[in-house]
Structures are given as C-alpha cells and as structure tokens.
Amino acid sequence: MKRFKDIISGIYIGFIAVLLYAPILVLIVESFNSSRSRVTWGGFTLSWYVKLFNNNQILEAFITTVLLAFGSAAIAILIGVPGALGIHAMGRKRYKTMMALTNIPMLNADIVTGIALMLWFVHFIPLSFGSVLLAHISFNIPYVILSVMPRIQQMNVSIYEATRDLGAGPVYAFFHVLLPELLPGILSGFFMAFTLSMDDFVITYFTKGAGVNTLSTMIYGQIKKGIKPEMYALSTLIFVLVSLLLSIGTGISAKKEH
Amino acid sequence: MSNIILKMDSISKSFDGKAILSDFDLEIRRNEFVTLLGPSGCGKSTILRIIGGFVRPDKGRVLFEGKDITALPPEKRNVNTVFQKYSLFPHMNVEENIAFGLKLKKKSPEYIRDKVQYALNLVNLEGYEKRDTLSLSGGQQQRVAIARAIVNEPELLLLDEPLGALDLKLRHGMQRELIKIKQEVGITFLYVTHDQEEALMMSDRIIVMNKGIIQQAGDSKSIYDEPQNAFVADFIGESNIIGALMVKDLLVRIQGVDIPCVDTGFGENVPVDVVIRPEDIEIVPENMGYINGRVMSVIFKGAYYEIKVQSEDFSWQVQSVNPAPVGEMVGMTVLPDNIQIMHKPASEDEEVVKDE
The missing domain is CATH 3.40.50.300 (P-loop containing nucleotide triphosphate hydrolases)
Structure with a gap:
C-alpha cells in the first residue's frame, strides 16, 4: 500500500515537473541544435554559443544587465537594511502601515510601476542607464526589507544591548554583533534582488532610454526581426545563471537557519 | 565614600x-x-x-x-x-x-x-x-x-x-x-x-x-x-483579605465578631483591611472559635490541606495539616499576633486587588 502511494506521488510530482520544465528543456536542447529548423534535430553544435560571444551588441547588453543587477541589489541593501531596522523599531501601528506600504510595489503590476516611473523620470532626468538603475533599486528595496525582516524579528534584541552593556559603542556593536546576525538575511535579499533585476523586462523597457539595452530588452528587440538560434543559447545561459544564483541564495539562508 | x-x-x-x-x-x-x-x-x-x-x-x-x-x-x-x-x-x-x-x-x-x-x-x-x-x-x-x-x-x-x-x-x-x-x-x-x-x-x-x-x-x-496594604498582602503569598472595623486599640471587628489583635493607633471605629494568612487560621469545632463557617472543599496539597470555609459572603482560605469534614459547620480561630491590620487604600494606585 505504501509502495503504491509512493509510486502515485512520484508520478504526480514528475508530471508537474515536466509541465514546469519541459519548455525550458526544449529551449536548452534547441540551443545545441545545428539545424536552423525548430522541429528537426540536425546534430549537436556549439556554434550558436560561439556566434553569441562574437556578437558585441549582446556582450554589451550582458555587461549592462550584470552592472544593473549588481548595482541595484547593492544599493537596495544599503537602503533596505537600515530601513528594515527602522521599521522594526516602530510601534505596532506604524510598523503595520510601513509593511503594508512596502508590500504595495511588489503586488503592483509591473506595467503600472514601469509607466509610473517613466512619467516621473521624464520630468527630472534623461532616460538612460541611471534611470533604469533608479527604477531597479526602487523595486528591489521591498524584497530586501522582506528578506531581512524575519532575521530581525528572530534576533534577540538584548544581544545588541548586551554588547553595549559590556562596553562596546553603537558602531562596534552594529558591525560586530548586529551585522553578523543579519548576514544570512542580507545575502538572500541580495541574491533575490540580483535575480529580480536580471529578470525584469517590463519596468526596464519603460524606463530605459534609447541605446541602453539589457539582455531581456535586447532579446525582445531581436525577436521582432525573427528569432535567431543565438537567442536560445543566450536564454539558456540566463536560465543557468539565475538558477545558480537562486540556489546559492537559498543555500545560504537554509544553512544558517539550522 | x-x-x-x-x-x-x-x-x-x-x-x-x-x-x-x-x-x-x-x-x-x-x-x-x-x-x-x-x-x-x-x-x-x-x-x-x-x-x-x-x-x-x-x-x-x-x-x-x-x-x-x-x-x-x-x-x-x-x-x-x-x-x-x-x-x-x-x-x-x-x-x-x-x-x-x-x-x-x-x-x-x-x-x-x-x-x-x-x-x-x-x-x-x-x-x-x-x-x-x-x-x-x-x-x-x-x-x-x-x-x-x-x-x-x-x-x-x-x-x-x-x-x-x-x-x-x-x-x-x-x-x-x-x-x-x-x-x-x-x-x-x-x-x-x-x-x-x-x-x-x-x-x-x-x-x-x-x-x-x-x-x-x-x-x-x-x-x-506585615504587609502595609491589600496589594502587598495579596501579591506576597496567599492570604485572606477582608474589610473590617477597628473598634479601638487592640480590638478589631471581623464579620461582626470582636477579635483581639495587637495593632494600635488606628483610632476608634475606623474601617480597615485585615490580612490573615491561611496557615495562621486554626479549625476548631463549631462555636469554639471566633467565626463559624461551612467547609466547602478540602484539597490535599502534599504538605498541608487547603480548606475553603464559607462564612456569610466571605470564603476563608485555610491551610491545615489535618483535613476537615466537607459540608460540616466548623469554627475558626486565630492568634492576635497573626492578624495584620492595614489602612484602607488611600489612592487608586494601591487598589489593584479588586480590578484584577
């Protein structure tokens, strides 16, 4: 009976996994297909990857994407962590209000955020790399706050007080006691922000100026002219990179929890 | 220094x-x-x-x-x-x-x-x-x-x-x-x-x-x-706290019975609060003590029995090494030394026993 149950649940999980990952698997397979046709297998090749790395436009977009992801995640951490500490220190009513306000940008449709930011930016700054960076920082901050907040709540506040009590100044106590305690939350917040920034298309599309391209906006632009197999190779690389980052991120927070 | x-x-x-x-x-x-x-x-x-x-x-x-x-x-x-x-x-x-x-x-x-x-x-x-x-x-x-x-x-x-x-x-x-x-x-x-x-x-x-x-x-x-008010008496250990009348020095009227005590200086016919610890009350046969009451419950607590005696509208807590017959009438007595007289609370802050 138990074996039967195991088999059934195995089949079910397998079915779900196929539904989730088969399309991506097809994409990955296609990136190694030497035939230009999408329905026939013409043999294994790495030529699309070679072409990809010889394409300056793509490399440029890749660098922009990574810079954007890294910069926006780092700045969101610098703003979000002190923000989370501040919100945590508020009274219950204000805490709830602030957390609700923090949640809104995450629930908000990307297209709304994108258009709203664009309207805002065109009044003040030229649409460029800078405006995209600001947009990414703004949608990353709530995720940083949300991933740090549980660590703050778990943390025993009297540990910080004990540090002060034993003779440490506030700065020392922050860097030697508070920060190490919060580090897992900060790292997982960073990786989440990084991947979100890499993934984003809609908000980037509306806030970028002419000439600035991230991978996602560039792929979109290329697709309009017909899909080239290099794009499969590129998408495969993005998928691998993002899943790598995500597993590092969850790995860190899981390890620290136990 | x-x-x-x-x-x-x-x-x-x-x-x-x-x-x-x-x-x-x-x-x-x-x-x-x-x-x-x-x-x-x-x-x-x-x-x-x-x-x-x-x-x-x-x-x-x-x-x-x-x-x-x-x-x-x-x-x-x-x-x-x-x-x-x-x-x-x-x-x-x-x-x-x-x-x-x-x-x-x-x-x-x-x-x-x-x-x-x-x-x-x-x-x-x-x-x-x-x-x-x-x-x-x-x-x-x-x-x-x-x-x-x-x-x-x-x-x-x-x-x-x-x-x-x-x-x-x-x-x-x-x-x-x-x-x-x-x-x-x-x-x-x-x-x-x-x-x-x-x-x-x-x-x-x-x-x-x-x-x-x-x-x-x-x-x-x-x-x-010597708790100085009802809050302290109630918070420190278990106790019976009951309103009473200080008839004169060395005499207090509890539930209409005049009982000798050791306190002085409260004046005559002044309302006071009285604290008596449960272990200080002794159960005696009916009419042999100051106050009579009916035994409502007896609980064995290991080192002593916890006995509740109802007398008029007040439930007395008594701790005794001997059990008492449930439902029977008994008398209760207490040594003058073990009656602690307190002033009625002067301010609301002292009066917490009642709002808890």
Missing part, C-alpha cells in the same frame, strides 16, 4: 503616552541584594533599563556614586546586566563570550585567561571554555551570562528576571548559587522578578511595586508578616 551606590531622583518615563513611572525615587546601598518585585507591567524592568542606560528617562536623574549618569550611554556605565533571555553571542563559544567585555577594555591575554577561569569556577562551569553556547542548557547559558557580566567587576549588577525561563527545580538551585556568588564577589545586586518566593529567599531588601509606585519596601520578613 557614601554608602549609597545608586540613587534615582524623581524619574518619570512614559511609553506611547502611557506613564510607566512618575516621580520615582530609589536608593540602593553598597553591597545590598535588592529585589524589585511586582506583576508584569509594574515598571520594574523599565527601572532596570534606565539604570543600565537602555532607556532614557523623560525626567529626573540617575546618580551613580554621586555622579549624574542620566545621559551616559550603557558602555560608559560601571554597571552590567544579566538579561532575561540569556542573550549570549551565538557566534562565539563560552570563553569568547565571557572574555568579550575584557577584550574591549584591552586587558592582557593573561589577565583575561585568569579572569575567565575564575568566573567559570564561580558559576560551576569548569571545563566548558570551548563549548558552543547553543549546546548548553538554559541554566548553563544563564550561568555563562552571569560570568560574562561579573568578570567586568561592575559596581552594580542588574539582573532582569534571569531565572524566569528555567524550570522550578533548576531555579531553586540557581537561587542558592546566586546568593553564594553575591557573597563571594561582593557586588551590589539589583534583581527584578515577579516571583515572590524568589524575592523572599534571596533579598536583603524587597521593593514591592505596582503601577510604577513602591507599595512597600523592607526585608523579607517584614514584607511577608
């Missing part, structure tokens, strides 16, 4: 518009074991946090050895705290935890090693230097926390319900150890608890608090035997 180590001078503090302390005064003498005792929310922890430097009072001054330290941050005060939650540093082992304060003070490695050894001996944790703090039991963690505070040789040690999270048996052991530690290091202890038994056992002086106001201060015996 004055004998007063710490003085709180008309301290006021409110949180979110709610006054916790107003014009609170407190003096602690050198080498005293003082306990602040009261229900949660009575302001006792706030007092400790103000002395520790974690809460800034809205008004008033904190004087430490005569110097005003109200504005000093915690790290500049010669006071250390043992927190309620053990609050050991999780990323450090036992030795590193204890040495933390000394390292900050840039003491020599030899000095630190000796001090850590001494402190571990003091709290009975020899050989635990390299242990991970998370692998320790609650009692052991709290000992490390005490050691970590004591190595800094504070003039005053603040203990915020340090045994609150331990089970009963462990708590009793730790209480004895704390007294031993106190005697050995000769540091002034200011202890906060809501456990009256703990307070009675350890303290030189108990300060009973409620709603930010000192209800009574004194040694264990005077607090237990």
Whole structure:
C-alpha cells in the first residue's frame, strides 16, 4: 500500500515537473541544435554559443544587465537594511502601515510601476542607464526589507544591548554583533534582488532610454526581426545563471537557519 | 565614600503616552541584594533599563556614586546586566563570550585567561571554555551570562528576571548559587522578578511595586508578616483579605465578631483591611472559635490541606495539616499576633486587588 502511494506521488510530482520544465528543456536542447529548423534535430553544435560571444551588441547588453543587477541589489541593501531596522523599531501601528506600504510595489503590476516611473523620470532626468538603475533599486528595496525582516524579528534584541552593556559603542556593536546576525538575511535579499533585476523586462523597457539595452530588452528587440538560434543559447545561459544564483541564495539562508 | 551606590531622583518615563513611572525615587546601598518585585507591567524592568542606560528617562536623574549618569550611554556605565533571555553571542563559544567585555577594555591575554577561569569556577562551569553556547542548557547559558557580566567587576549588577525561563527545580538551585556568588564577589545586586518566593529567599531588601509606585519596601520578613496594604498582602503569598472595623486599640471587628489583635493607633471605629494568612487560621469545632463557617472543599496539597470555609459572603482560605469534614459547620480561630491590620487604600494606585 505504501509502495503504491509512493509510486502515485512520484508520478504526480514528475508530471508537474515536466509541465514546469519541459519548455525550458526544449529551449536548452534547441540551443545545441545545428539545424536552423525548430522541429528537426540536425546534430549537436556549439556554434550558436560561439556566434553569441562574437556578437558585441549582446556582450554589451550582458555587461549592462550584470552592472544593473549588481548595482541595484547593492544599493537596495544599503537602503533596505537600515530601513528594515527602522521599521522594526516602530510601534505596532506604524510598523503595520510601513509593511503594508512596502508590500504595495511588489503586488503592483509591473506595467503600472514601469509607466509610473517613466512619467516621473521624464520630468527630472534623461532616460538612460541611471534611470533604469533608479527604477531597479526602487523595486528591489521591498524584497530586501522582506528578506531581512524575519532575521530581525528572530534576533534577540538584548544581544545588541548586551554588547553595549559590556562596553562596546553603537558602531562596534552594529558591525560586530548586529551585522553578523543579519548576514544570512542580507545575502538572500541580495541574491533575490540580483535575480529580480536580471529578470525584469517590463519596468526596464519603460524606463530605459534609447541605446541602453539589457539582455531581456535586447532579446525582445531581436525577436521582432525573427528569432535567431543565438537567442536560445543566450536564454539558456540566463536560465543557468539565475538558477545558480537562486540556489546559492537559498543555500545560504537554509544553512544558517539550522 | 557614601554608602549609597545608586540613587534615582524623581524619574518619570512614559511609553506611547502611557506613564510607566512618575516621580520615582530609589536608593540602593553598597553591597545590598535588592529585589524589585511586582506583576508584569509594574515598571520594574523599565527601572532596570534606565539604570543600565537602555532607556532614557523623560525626567529626573540617575546618580551613580554621586555622579549624574542620566545621559551616559550603557558602555560608559560601571554597571552590567544579566538579561532575561540569556542573550549570549551565538557566534562565539563560552570563553569568547565571557572574555568579550575584557577584550574591549584591552586587558592582557593573561589577565583575561585568569579572569575567565575564575568566573567559570564561580558559576560551576569548569571545563566548558570551548563549548558552543547553543549546546548548553538554559541554566548553563544563564550561568555563562552571569560570568560574562561579573568578570567586568561592575559596581552594580542588574539582573532582569534571569531565572524566569528555567524550570522550578533548576531555579531553586540557581537561587542558592546566586546568593553564594553575591557573597563571594561582593557586588551590589539589583534583581527584578515577579516571583515572590524568589524575592523572599534571596533579598536583603524587597521593593514591592505596582503601577510604577513602591507599595512597600523592607526585608523579607517584614514584607511577608506585615504587609502595609491589600496589594502587598495579596501579591506576597496567599492570604485572606477582608474589610473590617477597628473598634479601638487592640480590638478589631471581623464579620461582626470582636477579635483581639495587637495593632494600635488606628483610632476608634475606623474601617480597615485585615490580612490573615491561611496557615495562621486554626479549625476548631463549631462555636469554639471566633467565626463559624461551612467547609466547602478540602484539597490535599502534599504538605498541608487547603480548606475553603464559607462564612456569610466571605470564603476563608485555610491551610491545615489535618483535613476537615466537607459540608460540616466548623469554627475558626486565630492568634492576635497573626492578624495584620492595614489602612484602607488611600489612592487608586494601591487598589489593584479588586480590578484584577
């Protein structure tokens, strides 16, 4: 009976996994297909990857994407962590209000955020790399706050007080006691922000100026002219990179929890 | 040097518009074991946090050895705290935890090693230097926390319900150890608890608090035997508290019966509150005591029987080594010495028994 149950649940999980990952698997397979046709297998090749790395436009977009992801995640951490500490220190009513306000940008449709930011930016700054960076920082901050907040709540506040009590100044106590305690939350917040920034298309599309391209906006632009197999190779690389980052991120927070 | 180590001078503090302390005064003498005792929310922890430097009072001054330290941050005060939650540093082992304060003070490695050894001996944790703090039991963690505070040789040690999270048996052991530690290091202890038994056992002086106001201060015996108001009587141990009339000196009328007592100076025909401890009432045959009543319940508690006797509208609690027949009428008697007369509460703040 138990074996039967195991088999059934195995089949079910397998079915779900196929539904989730088969399309991506097809994409990955296609990136190694030497035939230009999408329905026939013409043999294994790495030529699309070679072409990809010889394409300056793509490399440029890749660098922009990574810079954007890294910069926006780092700045969101610098703003979000002190923000989370501040919100945590508020009274219950204000805490709830602030957390609700923090949640809104995450629930908000990307297209709304994108258009709203664009309207805002065109009044003040030229649409460029800078405006995209600001947009990414703004949608990353709530995720940083949300991933740090549980660590703050778990943390025993009297540990910080004990540090002060034993003779440490506030700065020392922050860097030697508070920060190490919060580090897992900060790292997982960073990786989440990084991947979100890499993934984003809609908000980037509306806030970028002419000439600035991230991978996602560039792929979109290329697709309009017909899909080239290099794009499969590129998408495969993005998928691998993002899943790598995500597993590092969850790995860190899981390890620290136990 | 004055004998007063710490003085709180008309301290006021409110949180979110709610006054916790107003014009609170407190003096602690050198080498005293003082306990602040009261229900949660009575302001006792706030007092400790103000002395520790974690809460800034809205008004008033904190004087430490005569110097005003109200504005000093915690790290500049010669006071250390043992927190309620053990609050050991999780990323450090036992030795590193204890040495933390000394390292900050840039003491020599030899000095630190000796001090850590001494402190571990003091709290009975020899050989635990390299242990991970998370692998320790609650009692052991709290000992490390005490050691970590004591190595800094504070003039005053603040203990915020340090045994609150331990089970009963462990708590009793730790209480004895704390007294031993106190005697050995000769540091002034200011202890906060809501456990009256703990307070009675350890303290030189108990300060009973409620709603930010000192209800009574004194040694264990005077607090237990001569509570000054109904709150103290009710909070310290179980007791029968009943309204009565002080007929004249040495005579009080309880439930219409004139009973001799030892109190004087209340005046004649003055309403008072009377406290009689359950263990001080003796059950006798009907009409042989002062007051008659019907036995409503008898519960065996191990060392004694807890007996409830209903007399008119008052239910008397009696503790006796002999059981009484349930449902029967009995008499009750009490020695004059064991009747404690108190003034009726003058202000609402003292009157808490009724709104709880």
